[in-house]
Amino acid sequence: xxxxxxxxxxxxxxxxxxxxxxxxxxxxxxxxxxxxxxxxxxxxxxxxxxxxxxxxxxxxxxxxxxxxxxxxxxxxxxxxxxxxxxxxxxxxxxxxxxxxxxxxxxxxxxxxxxxxxxxxxxxxxxxxxxxxxxxxxxxxxxxxxxxxxxxxxxxxxxxxxxxxxxxxxxxxxxxxxxxxxxxxxxxxxxxxxxxxxxxxxxxxxxxxxxxxxxxxxxxxxxxxxxxxxxxxxxxxxxxxxxxxxxxxxxxxxxxxxxxxxxxxxx
Numbered sequence: 001x002x003x004x005x006x007x008x009x010x011x012x013x014x015x016x017x018x019x020x021x022x023x024x025x026x027x028x029x030x031x032x033x034x035x036x037x038x039x040x041x042x043x044x045x046x047x048x049x050x051x052x053x054x055x056x057x058x059x060x061x062x063x064x065x066x067x068x069x070x071x072x073x074x075x076x077x078x079x080x081x082x083x084x085x086x087x088x089x090x091x092x093x094x095x096x097x098x099x100x101x102x103x104x105x106x107x108x109x110x111x112x113x114x115x116x117x118x119x120x121x122x123x124x125x126x127x128x129x130x131x132x133x134x135x136x137x138x139x140x141x142x143x144x145x146x147x148x149x150x151x152x153x154x155x156x157x158x159x160x161x162x163x164x165x166x167x168x169x170x171x172x173x174x175x176x177x178x179x180x181x182x183x184x185x186x187x188x189x190x191x192x193x194x195x196x197x198x199x200x201x202x203x204x205x206x207x208x209x210x211x212x213x214x215x216x217x218x219x220x221x222x223x224x225x226x227x228x229x230x231x232x233x234x235x236x237x238x239x240x241x242x243x244x245x246x247x248x249x250x251x252x253x254x255x256x257x258x259x260x261x262x263x264x265x266x
Contacts, residue, residue, distance in 0.1 A: 033232035041070030042101035048178035051123035066105040090155025119237040123221040125195040125262035131206025161217040162193040
């Protein structure tokens with residue numbers, strides 16, 4: 001009787017296995033997510049660091065949350081990692097159409113969702129403005145005045161958000177964080193739109209500047225792959241879900257100076 005039950009159970013398992021779709025082979029996944037034989041991870045470079053930005057060290061290497069996540073992802077795939085550096089997230093988004101990178105970690109909005117596929121969000125940050133030393137602006141209403149010059153990193157979700165938010169002040173895009181930092185320090189612009197954590201760090205380096213208390217939008221940063229790569233999207237989604245659950249993401253934050261930063265998923 002017992003043996004008959006085992007035989008029947010084994011038969012059911014075989015039937016169920018036959019009906020289930022076969023998982024994608026490792027080779028098929030690698031061909032899609034790393035077609036050059038390397039996992040090319042697109043990163044944006046600035047001194048700011050944080051959950052999105054990466055930094056370049058004196059030896060020419062890279063550090064940052066996206067750098068570490070990309071390295072871990074490549075290790076799981078069993079392929080080398082290669083970092084493709086850009087000046088900002090807008091350049092990363094533009095480069096997706098050229099096939100220059102395989103995976104990235106960047107802020108998303110509707111414009112970008114039409115150009116690439118996003119997996120889980122791993123960071124949510126508040127965006128506001130820092131005003132130059134001596135500015136009389138104390139809130140959004142006093143900042144949003146004709147003749148006020150506000151800078152943002154060009155072609156980014158933050159820039160599009162600031163343009164939508166400010167009705168009177170003029171928002172101008174610049175290619176690099178460093179360029180805007182210098183303009184603000186020299187008093188050549190009135191304000192800079194960016195995430196609050198980045199601006200708080202900037203305020204400590206430019207005496208007299210002030211970060212406004214209000215928030216005009218929340219930026220959500222997520223893992224991304226080029227469009228029409230379903231195996232790649234499934235892999236990065238699983239990777240980020242597990243990294244959040246098993247503590248890998250927390251460790252990556254801590255290793256990059258973000259011990260006090262909460263992991264805010266959405």
